Amino acid sequence: MSRKTKIVLVSLLAVIVLAFLPLFALKGAEFGGSDDAGSQKVEEVTGEAYEPWFTPVLEQMLGGELPGEVESLIFCIQTGLGVGILAYSFGYLVARKKYSGNSQEKSSDKEEQA
Amino acid sequence: MTTGEKKLMSISVVLALMFCVPQTVSAMHIMEGYLPPAFCIGWGAVCLPFLAAGIIFIRRLVQQHRKSVLLLAMAGAFIFVISSLKIPSVTGSCSHMTGTGLGAILFGVPATSVLGVIVLLFQALLLAHGGITTLGANTFSMAVAGPLVTWGVYQIGKKCKLPKLFNVFLAAMLGDLFTYCITSVQLALAYPSAEGGIWASMAEFLAVFAPTQLPLAVIEGILTMLVVMGLETYAKTELHELGCAKRGLFK
Numbered sequence: 001m002s003r004k005t006k007i008v009l010v011s012l013l014a015v016i017v018l019a020f021l022p023l024f025a026l027k028g029a030e031f032g033g034s035d036d037a038g039s040q041k042v043e044e045v046t047g048e049a050y051e052p053w054f055t056p057v058l059e060q061m062l063g064g065e066l067p068g069e070v071e072s073l074i075f076c077i078q079t080g081l082g083v084g085i086l087a088y089s090f091g092y093l094v095a096r097k098k099y100s101g102n103s104q105e106k107s108s109d110k111e112e113q114a
Numbered sequence: 115m116t117t118g119e120k121k122l123m124s125i126s127v128v129l130a131l132m133f134c135v136p137q138t139v140s141a142m143h144i145m146e147g148y149l150p151p152a153f154c155i156g157w158g159a160v161c162l163p164f165l166a167a168g169i170i171f172i173r174r175l176v177q178q179h180r181k182s183v184l185l186l187a188m189a190g191a192f193i194f195v196i197s198s199l200k201i202p203s204v205t206g207s208c209s210h211m212t213g214t215g216l217g218a219i220l221f222g223v224p225a226t227s228v229l230g231v232i233v234l235l236f237q238a239l240l241l242a243h244g245g246i247t248t249l250g251a252n253t254f255s256m257a258v259a260g261p262l263v264t265w266g267v268y269q270i271g272k273k274c275k276l277p278k279l280f281n282v283f284l285a286a287m288l289g290d291l292f293t294y295c296i297t298s299v300q301l302a303l304a305y306p307s308a309e310g311g312i313w314a315s316m317a318e319f320l321a322v323f324a325p326t327q328l329p330l331a332v333i334e335g336i337l338t339m340l341v342v343m344g345l346e347t348y349a350k351t352e353l354h355e356l357g358c359a360k361r362g363l364f365k
Contacts, residue, residue, distance in 0.1 A: 022202045096348075
């Protein structure tokens with residue numbers, strides 16, 4: 001295995017451990033958003049319940065909170081869009097490197113110089 | 115710069131000064147409606163020059179260096195992916211990363227600000243996550259301050275001849291952490307504690323965000339490093355062109 005492959009494998013393993021260890025280490029924790037924790041802190045610090053002076057446009061239009069399932073759908077769309085572009089780009093780059101024969105490489109080099 | 119670009123830049127700077135001077139204010143996602151209006155406008159104004167510079171930068175990149183656009187799209191997509199992933203953390207709450215490190219390292223701060231705003235708008239409008247009123251403050255923390263630290267650390271690391279991949283990791287990690295520090299500062303300025311004032315309040319907010327964010331910052335550092343590794347292997351020509359482009363673009 002090359003040094004690079006090792007780095008990649010170790011890094012990926014570290015990411016997975018870091019991301020999922022808390023889930024198993026802290027059984028029964030709520031895992032709410034830290035943005036919400038921040039809002040609660042606002043109430044603690046100021047000593048009174050804070051009334052947000054503006055509600056999200058979407059919630060105004062819906063007349064309530066976005067349903068949890070729909071929220072996860074939109075988060076998935078966001079992830080999907082990003083992954084799509086990243087995967088397409090890397091696919092393009094990897095294939096270009098793999099299939100560019102000597103002749104093509106030379107011609108693309110010339111393009112750069114021009 | 116062309117006259118049009120100069121105009122855009124100066125208008126944004128003037129606007130920034132106009133809104134910031136009267137208030138003596140000096141922030142990850144602050145919830146919609148959770149910042150007083152004066153702060154919303156102030157933070158938004160601070161971001162304007164960065165956004166204007168970013169738009170100019172991206173326009174020129176698209177016009178003159180088409181090959182680098184692929185990298186720009188990738189940096190934007192990286193922010194999209196990374197900031198949509200809510201990850202459980204050691205404190206028992208979830209948070210997400212910013213993903214702006216890659217853009218800052220490759221393109222510098224202004225272009226990253228623009229990419230960050232796109233993501234923040236997406237989340238504020240469609241997900242009610244963050245918000246339109248707090249867009250300015252969130253933009254400043256995630257798309258200006260964080261990338262600024264990442265870019266700075268990366269440049270210093272380069273001078274000190276740190277190993278490149280480690281440097282990328284460190285820069286992206288610190289940028290992510292700093293984003294949340296700024297969020298704490300922003301909240302503390304808006305909500306000084308009744309007893310200890312701004313500093314006590316800041317410590318409180320930091321105590322909420324920092325421990326949650328630390329492992330996530332490490333993850334972000336690692337992921338950014340992996341993408342940079344991939345780019346160095348497969349996109350040498352683009353990176354090279356980008357290097358040349360950055361030197362020539364703002365002259």
